[in-house]
Amino acid sequence: MAGTRAFFDFRGHGASGVPADGDWSYAALARDLRAVADATGATRAVGVSMGAAALLGVLGETPERFERCVFFLPAILDRPRADVVAGRLGRVAERIEAGDVDAVADLLRAEVPPDAPGGERYLRERAATLSRRGVAGLVRALATSTPVADRVRLAGVTARCLVVGQERDDTHPAQVARELAAALPNARLHVFPTPGGLWAHRAEVRRLVAAFLD
Numbered sequence: 259m260a261g262t263r264a265f266f267d268f269r270g271h272g273a274s275g276v277p278a279d280g281d282w283s284y285a286a287l288a289r290d291l292r293a294v295a296d297a298t299g300a301t302r303a304v305g306v307s308m309g310a311a312a313l314l315g316v317l318g319e320t321p322e323r324f325e326r327c328v329f330f331l332p333a334i335l336d337r338p339r340a341d342v343v344a345g346r347l348g349r350v351a352e353r354i355e356a357g358d359v360d361a362v363a364d365l366l367r368a369e370v371p372p373d374a375p376g377g378e379r380y381l382r383e384r385a386a387t388l389s390r391r392g393v394a395g396l397v398r399a400l401a402t403s404t405p406v407a408d409r410v411r412l413a414g415v416t417a418r419c420l421v422v423g424q425e426r427d428d429t430h431p432a433q434v435a436r437e438l439a440a441a442l443p444n445a446r447l448h449v450f451p452t453p454g455g456l457w458a459h460r461a462e463v464r465r466l467v468a469a470f471l472d
């Protein structure tokens with residue numbers, strides 16, 4: 259694909275620090291994304307899980323902001339998460355506050371296929387990132403809030419969109435992917451029949467996204 263690619267770490271992730279104001283809302287994540295997109299002149303965007311929610315937040319406020327968007331494993335739209343997922347996120351927040359990185363990794367294990375190449379390393383790195391001071395606030399916020407108040411706000415989105423979901427994933431329900439694709443005026447939906455999209459279907463995900471953005 260031609261053009262410049264920009265990657266960034268959301269607040270509390272990677273090289274980005276914990277916000278001094280303690281704002282972990284989806285609105286704050288959307289502001290971060292918009293700031294990077296505006297600074298780089300981005301016309302296309304890819305959001306994964308939490309990043310997909312941040313992208314929804316941007317489009318909910320400025321539906322014409324991007325030309326093409328990819329939502330990979332969207333977890334939430336305009337309704338609260340299922341109790342089982344919200345409860346798990348609450349337990350993750352508790353273990354983060356206790357400084358128990360091993361317990362955080364164990365609670366995240368449901369998101370990674372047991373035979374996934376590199377899965378254990380991913381879990382350890384993810385748990386270490388989330389266990390940074392203050393990030394428990396992010397986990398609690400994501401458990402109880404939504405990126406858009408009403409999906410009707412997405413009716414004016416002008417971008418061509420690709421929505422990718424997977425079955426048997428309670429953290430990223432396939433039904434959310436289907437509802438998001440239905441809410442966007444110009445969206446294509448692809449749902450994998452099994453979970454583990456980042457591992458079991460990695461090559462196909464790359465083909466789908468590259469072909470769509472190109």
